[in-house]
Amino acid sequence: MAGSDGSNGSKEKSNDFANELPSYNAENMQSNMKVIYYSRTFMSIIGGVIAGILGFTGLMGFVFYFLVMAITSAGIAAKAGFSVHLYFDSWNLIILDGFLGGLMSFVLFWTFAYDIVHIF
């Protein structure tokens, strides 16, 4: 995974009342968000190139994009050791954040690779 380095040390662990008392370090939160954003962008570019080389067209490509994003989410969750609340506010952040942001890059690189390999 791109850039999900060791900058994940996010929340002070407070065992039995972590639920009633959320305490976050804003800078670490931001760093975690940035890591998510980077990995998503990276994955969407790589996914676009792969989709183009494999020659997906039409709906197939978008399905592939969703697949790639799902894999990315799973990867981030795995990187966080599936104890997501240690690093992020909620699951939504991992699953949905930056979902549409990578679409434009994906389409561009998909088109680029597809044209180079298949059209000419």
Add this chain to the structure above:
Amino acid sequence: MAEDLVLDTAIRDWVLIPLSVVMVLIGVLRHFVSKLMRTSSQLPDPKIVKEGQVIIRARNLRAAANFIPLKSFRARKVYYSNEENGLLFVPKGQAQNAQAQMFSDPNMAMDMMKKNLSMIIPQTLTFAWVNFFFSGFVAAKIPFPLTQRFRSMLQNGIDLSTVDVSYVSSRSWYFLNLFGLRGLFSLILGEENATDDTQRMMQMGGFGFDPSKSLSAEKDGLDILQHEWALPKFEQRAETVLRKLVS
């Protein structure tokens, strides 16, 4: 598809790939040029820096208010927001508005103009370059079907209504690059690249130019804050933990 166009491979070698590479390289160049221009600016005004620090401190207090006892919280709140000499209190009339400040400081306007120019000039130049060399033919084909509505967007510069919409003219390929490469730039140039400058400028608009407004906003935030101590039983908890350790 009834009419599949056959595109010359020379178009790929001399239009599609060079255009994309040039777009990436120009983005990188713009990043470094704007970086060079930025470092030549002078030091920020100490007063503005001080106000920003006060705001950050008040924000920290607001975020961590529940971790300190009520008495301590009240003392800090008064320190920040009392009506006579609190740090967040801005006397009326002293608050200069943004316009006046901008006119009094020509450097600021100059800075903004420089930033804008470093945005606009490369874009116009690339656009002119693309227009001059590559206008009027199909350069690429997007791999998914689109409706007729997208014709004006994707086939800019070609006036044929019979060509399938998914073929992209070279001018429109330029635009696709312009928008789609943002993600790549944020990867290769790091977070603070020139393409993000527009967004940052919008955010800075309220903050950097009119600190008194954000000071009073922070003061209001402190005033309406309900204090609720989050650690009412922490002494007992500490006692039990320590007892467990000792025994």
